[in-house]
Amino acid sequence: MSHDRLAWLSAAEMLAGFRAGDLSPVAVHDAVQQVIEAREPVLNAFWVRDPDESRASARASEARWSRGAPVGPLDGVPVTLKENVARAGVPMPSGTAGVVPVVPQRDAPITERTQEAGAVVLGSTVMPDWGMLSSGVSSIHGITRSPWNPEWTTGGSSSGAGAAAAGGYGPLHVGSDVGGSIRLPGSWLGLVTLKPSFGRVALDQPYLGRAAGPMTRTVADAALFMSVLSRRDDRDWTSLPPADLAWSDLAIDVRGLRVALHLDAGCGAPVDPEVTAAVRAVAESFAAAGAAVDELAPFLHQDLLDDLDQFWQVRSWNDYRRLPADRKKRVLPYIVDWVHRGADVSGARVLDCYSSIMEMQSRTVAATAPYDVTISPVAPVAAFPAEQPMPFTAPGQGMSHIGFTAPYNMSGQPAGTINCGSTRDGRPIGVQVAGPRFDDVGVLRVLAWYEQVRPVSAVPAWPHAPEGGGDR
Template sequence: MDPTERPGRLTAQAISAAYASGSLSPVDVVTDVAAIIAQREAELNAFWRYDLDAALYAAELSAARWRAGAPLGPIDGIPVTVKENLARVGVPMPAGNAGVVPRTPERSSPVVERIEESGGIILGSTVMPDWGMLSSGVSSLHGITRSPWNPSLTTGGSSSGAGAAAAAGYGPLHVGTDIGGSIRLPGTWLGLTTLKPSAGRVPLDAPYLGRVAGPMARSATDAALLLSVISGPDPRDWTALPPQRLDLDDLTVGGSFDVAALRIGLHLDAGCGLPVDPAVRESVESAAAVFSAAGAHLELVEAFLTPDLLSSLDEFWRVRSLVDFDDLEPSRQDRVLPFIRRWVEAARGVTAQEVMRDYSSIMRLQQLTTLATEPYDLVLSPVAPMAAFPAEWPMPWGDTDQGMAHIGFTAPYNMSGQPAATVNCGFLPDGRTVGLQVSGRRFDDVGVLRAVHWFEEHRGAGATPVWPIPARGGV
C-alpha cells in the first residue's frame, strides 16, 4: 500500500468526507492508525495510556452513526490524542513525574468532554516531562520521547508525546498544553502546525496564568477543525472567554484573505536568552519574504523583552514547582528528575517579597508585549533560537542550568494572552525542521490560522514537510 494513501495518514477533513461517502469507516481508520502505532511506539514513546480496545469499540459505534447519517459532530470517528495533564475519567495523572502520587479524576476535562461529545475517538493520553517544566521529551516517569523524523533528536516539550504522535501519524488531531511554549516548541522541532489559542479560548478545569490547551496537527485546516470543537466557555474555567462563533469552516473564506492589506511585524531579536542560530533566522526571513512578495507591509519589531523580565518569569515558575516538590515525601522527592530537582532547589532562598516582584515583572511583560505588537495584524518570528537537539538532553543546551533562555519568542504571548501559531518554514541541511511563529492580536485566533493556512499554500516545496515520515525500514 502506498503509505500516503493509508487511511490513518489522511487529514481529518478527508477522513470525514470518506465516512460520509461510505468509502471508509472509523474502524478502517483506527485499525490503520493502530498498525502505525504498533510499528513506531516502542521507539518513539508517545503514550502514557494507549486504549486500543476502547478506541475500536468507539469506532464501531461511530461507524453505526455514519451509516445512519447521524454523526455526533465534525470529528465523529476521527482519532485524537490528548496530553496526560488533561483529565480523563479513571486515567491517573502523574504529570510526567515519577515522584508524584497520581490523581485519578472522577470527571474529564472540558477538552476531553467536547472531543467525546463530538464523536472523536480518543486513542489515549500522551506523555510529558516532569511537571511540564522541560522543553524536551525527558521524563523521570516515562523515559525519553523521540522525534519521528530522527529518533536521536528531541520532540520538544512539554507536549512531547502529543508532538511525536502528530508527526508520526497517530491520527490527524492532537491536543497539547502550553504555559511558555509547550505546544509551539514541539511545533518547530517536528515540522507541525500548532496553535496556542488566546487565553480563555479553550476552557480548562485548572486555569493558571499563561496556561492554555490547543491543537497540534499537520495542517492549519486540521488545527482549525479541532479548535472549533474544543473552544467555548465552560463553568469550571473562570477565565473562559464569552461564547463566540468562530468562522473556522473555511480558512480561505472564499478567497477574501487579503495578504496585501496586512501590516506585519518581523521580530528577530527577543532581547534576551540565547542568540538565534543564523540558519534559523534565514528560514524565518525567507518566510517573511513570502508575505512581503504578496504585498504585505513588513516592519522590523524591536526587542521588547529584557533578561531581567525573563529571569523573573523563570524564578516565579521555580518557586511554584518548589512548592509542589516540597509537598512530596522525601522518598518521592528522590524520584524526581535530577535536572528538575536542581532547578527547583535553586529557588530555595527566594523570599515572598521577591516572588511578588516577579509577579509584577510578569504584569510588565504583558504590557510590553501588547504595546510592541498592537500596531500589527500579525507578528512573525522564530519559535526558538535553535533547531532540534539530542533527545537525551532535558533542555536545548544540555544538563546545565540556563533558566528559560530559549523561550524569549514564545513566553510573551502566554503572558499577554495573544494567539500564536507555528508552521514549518524550512529545513536545515541536515534535515531538521524550522518553525515560523505567527502571532496576532488577542482574540484573533481565526486571523492567525488563516495566515498560517495561506502560508502553507505559498511556502513552496522546500519548506513543506512531506507526510508521512517513514520509519526506519519503511512504513
C-alpha cells in the first residue's frame, strides 16, 4: 500500500490491518509524517510535535502487535491533542502570546486515556487567543489555514485539530468546545465531530458549557475514540458516572424517529440560503426514510446571545487585566478590543448575564424535549477568509454565528456534525445533529445513518487524499 494511502486510512482500517499483520504502526506513522512535512508549512496546525518521540511510540506499538498483545483499543493509531489538553512538560500558551505558558506537571485525563489506549500522540495542535475566536488567527501561532483552500478559515477554536483532521494528519483528533469550537471547524472543514454531553469526557479544568470530543473523518472513528475518551476520571468533579455505552453499535432504523428541523435560531446572523438548502435536504432524507420531521420554531432571542457574549467578555477581561503591561501588548488586537467591553461591567450585570445563560439552557431543553434529534445548521455561513478573526467583525456582532451551537453547550446536550453539501465555490457545509442529554450514542447513530445514505455530492473528497483513497 502506498504511503499516501496509508496516511489517509481510518482508525478502524488501521486497527484491522495491525490485527491482521498487514500493516505496521511504524509505516503508518511515517506515512502520516510525510503528509505533515509536506502540508504543515501552509496549514500551520501544530504547536508542538516531536517526530522522533512519536516514532518511538509507534515502534513500541509495533512490538506489542508482533507479540499479539496490543495494550488498548487505539494501539498504534496516530492522534493529536489540542494545546489546552495538558501533556506533562509541554507548555500551554492558550493560543496567545500574552501569557507565560503554563507547563503542566501531569497529563490531563484525556491525555492519560489516549496513551493508556496505545495511541501514538503526534503532538499538540494550535488554537486562537484564549480559544475565544472562531478562526485560526492567533497572536502566538499566526494563521492556521484550511486544507481545502489556504485562503479559507479552519474555524476555531479547535483550529489546528480541524486542519489536522481534514489535512490527512492521521484519523483521530481532540478538540474542545465552549460555544461551538468543535462543531464550527467541523462544518467548515467537512468533518465528523461530537461535542459530548456535559461531563461525558473528563477534563482537568471543567467550566460552564465546556466539553472535549473527537474530530474525525468518519462516524465509526468518532465512536471508537469516544469509547476511550469517555472513561471517568475523578479529577473532573462534573464528570458523569461510569457507563457501559454501546459505542460500536451504530445501527438505527429511523422509521418513526422524531426529528426537529431547526432553521431559524431566533438570534445571530441570518442563515445563508445555500446552508439552509443543504440542511433542509438532510431533513428530507430522514422524512423519505419514514422519520417524523417537524419544523421547530425559534426558541432563543438576541438578548440571550448578547448576554452570553458579555459573560465571556468579563471572564476574559479578568485574564487580560492580570497581565503585565508588556504582555498585554502581545495579545491579538481583536481580542483586546473584545475583552475591554467587559472591563466596567458590574457584578449585578454579570449575574443578569448568568441568568440569561440559565434561560438559554431551559429554553433549549424545553424546545427539543419532544424530539429524538434536532437537525440544524452548524453556522449561518460557510468558511470565511483565513485572516479574518470572526465570520462577522462589526462591533457587537462577534458571536452572531453561534446561535445554533452555543445552546447545546449551555444545556449540556450532545451535538455532532457531518458534512451535508457545499457552496457553489466548494466550501463545505455541515449539519448539526443534537440529542437529549446523555444520548451521545443516539446522536452518533443518527450521524452514521446519514453518512450511509447521503448523496455523493455531500461526501467530502478530501483535498490531497489519494485518488479513490482515504476514509471517504
